[in-house]
Amino acid sequence: MTSQEKNWKEISPAGVCWKSSIQFLTGDWKTYTPVRDLEKCTRCLLCVLFCPDGAIHWKPEKGDIEFDLNFCKGCGICANECPVNAIEMRLE
Amino acid sequence: MFSEWKFTAKEIAEKPDLFLSGHRACAGCAPATVLRLIMKAVRGPTIVTNATGCMEVVSSIYPYTSWAVPWIHTAFENAAANASGIESALKILKKKGKIKHEHVDVIALAGDGGTYDIGIQALSGAVERGHDFLYVLYDNEAYMNTGIQRSGGTPFGASTTTSPAGTVIPGKLQNKKPIADIMVAHEIPYVATASPFYWRDLITKARKGIEVDGPAFLHVFAPCPRGWRSDPAKSIELSRLAVETCIFPLWEAINGEYQLSTPSKVLALAPQKKKPVREYLKLQGRFRHLFTPKFEKLTEEIQRITDERWQRLLRKCGMT
Ligand SMILES: Cc1ncc(C[n+]2csc(CCOP(=O)(O)OP(=O)(O)O)c2C)c(N)n1
Numbered sequence: 001m002t003s004q005e006k007n008w009k010e011i012s013p014a015g016v017c018w019k020s021s022i023q024f025l026t027g028d029w030k031t032y033t034p035v036r037d038l039e040k041c042t043r044c045l046l047c048v049l050f051c052p053d054g055a056i057h058w059k060p061e062k063g064d065i066e067f068d069l070n071f072c073k074g075c076g077i078c079a080n081e082c083p084v085n086a087i088e089m090r091l092e
Numbered sequence: 093m094f095s096e097w098k099f100t101a102k103e104i105a106e107k108p109d110l111f112l113s114g115h116r117a118c119a120g121c122a123p124a125t126v127l128r129l130i131m132k133a134v135r136g137p138t139i140v141t142n143a144t145g146c147m148e149v150v151s152s153i154y155p156y157t158s159w160a161v162p163w164i165h166t167a168f169e170n171a172a173a174n175a176s177g178i179e180s181a182l183k184i185l186k187k188k189g190k191i192k193h194e195h196v197d198v199i200a201l202a203g204d205g206g207t208y209d210i211g212i213q214a215l216s217g218a219v220e221r222g223h224d225f226l227y228v229l230y231d232n233e234a235y236m237n238t239g240i241q242r243s244g245g246t247p248f249g250a251s252t253t254t255s256p257a258g259t260v261i262p263g264k265l266q267n268k269k270p271i272a273d274i275m276v277a278h279e280i281p282y283v284a285t286a287s288p289f290y291w292r293d294l295i296t297k298a299r300k301g302i303e304v305d306g307p308a309f310l311h312v313f314a315p316c317p318r319g320w321r322s323d324p325a326k327s328i329e330l331s332r333l334a335v336e337t338c339i340f341p342l343w344e345a346i347n348g349e350y351q352l353s354t355p356s357k358v359l360a361l362a363p364q365k366k367k368p369v370r371e372y373l374k375l376q377g378r379f380r381h382l383f384t385p386k387f388e389k390l391t392e393e394i395q396r397i398t399d400e401r402w403q404r405l406l407r408k409c410g411m412t
């Protein structure tokens with residue numbers, strides 16, 4: 001061991017991911033964007049539950065949902081699962 | 093044994109995500125939905141350990157983490173061994189009075205490769221020793237992170253890069269290993285199957301697996317559009333069709349007693365509602381060859397295997 005090297009107690013025991021991925025935006029992956037018909041939407045929240053990216057939020061204070069396009073990858077699960085077909089996927 | 097936790101969609105939507113946005117899973121990845129929903133089931137401080145595989149990779153690309161709870165990855169084969177160590181350490185710390193919480197729960201996560209194949213030894217040992225943890229298998233039916241190789245969880249007839257459908261073979265020649273039954277045979281207190289379309293059933297079972305004293309095993313069906321060559325928008329629909337065709341029935345075994353869960357029980361009581369397997373297969377490119385004249389007969393074989401397994405399950409549930 002050279003004098004510059006750290007001993008085992010000084011080095012991190014493993015790689016540590018220290019930054020939250022909410023700082024890594026995945027919204028620019030998308031080809032299609034969800035567009036919601038506010039009249040048709042019943043606020044059943046199924047899209048909020050099924051979104052793989054947690055990109056649809058329920059806002060209790062507004063009594064409504066909100067799409068976070070910074071994370072939406074445009075997969076279309078929300079549109080496919082919406083029981084009243086209130087979501088349309090539009091080509092960006 | 094279990095708390096009577098009841099919840100609405102609104103309550104689940106209001107719970108903050110513990111598996112966070114910004115992960116790098118493909119668009120339409122059902123395993124990512126599964127993790128979001130399972131993390132809504134935690135009851136307090138929780139430590140997660142993850143085997144190598146897509147969900148580990150997409151949630152820990154340096155320096156980013158998609159976990160809002162303590163999380164550790166070590167290797168591909170040892171999620172259950174990690175969980176054993178964590179649980180043992182927690183026990184000692186509690187005994188020494190260094191942890192004040194009533195519970196600190198441990199969840200091990202692994203894919204099908206990490207469970208049916210390389211991880212089964214660590215898993216079998218950990219549950220035999222009786223460690224108190226929940227093991228979640230998210231089953232996307234192949235080694236997806238390394239490029240869609242077949243595993244013990246890949247179903248008969250599926251084309252993968254190591255079971256390629258072509259002029260010689262019609263996709264994988266062997267059946268899917270009945271991993272959840274193998275876990276029931278370990279005589280552990282809780283084993284269940286779940287599928288994300290049935291989100292309430294999934295969250296309830298995850299909570300039961302966390303609450304039960306001793307090892308629990310949760311086998312979750314998790315469509316992968318990349319590897320299944322399916323439309324990303326259809327991942328949750330496929331998780332419904334797998335249940336409706338009885339390809340992936342939902343059940344739980346509490347202390348070894350099998351019982352069907354409601355979505356499958358409905359089909360047992362009204363068999364005319366059971367859908368033909370073709371409705372599920374035809375949405376996926378990995379089964380595309382089964383719809384050509386050369387291999388057409390194999391869809392009947394898949395129907396036969398599915399029916400046989402379903403009948404065997406009904407007998408275990410005392411429903412015949
Ligand atoms: C001992 C070992 N062998 C092989 C690998 C390479 N490897 C990394 S991820 C992976 C596939 C994981 O498949 P699965 O458990 O089904 O998870 P998925 O990626 O499908 O989510 C493999 C083979 C490894 N990391 N370690």
Ligand code: SF4
Nearest residue numbers: 117118121146316318
């Ligand atoms: S390959 Fe499949 S399991 Fe892996 S991130 Fe993509 S969709 Fe999810």
Ligand SMILES: [Mg+2]
Nearest residue numbers: 203204234236
């Ligand atoms: Mg896999």
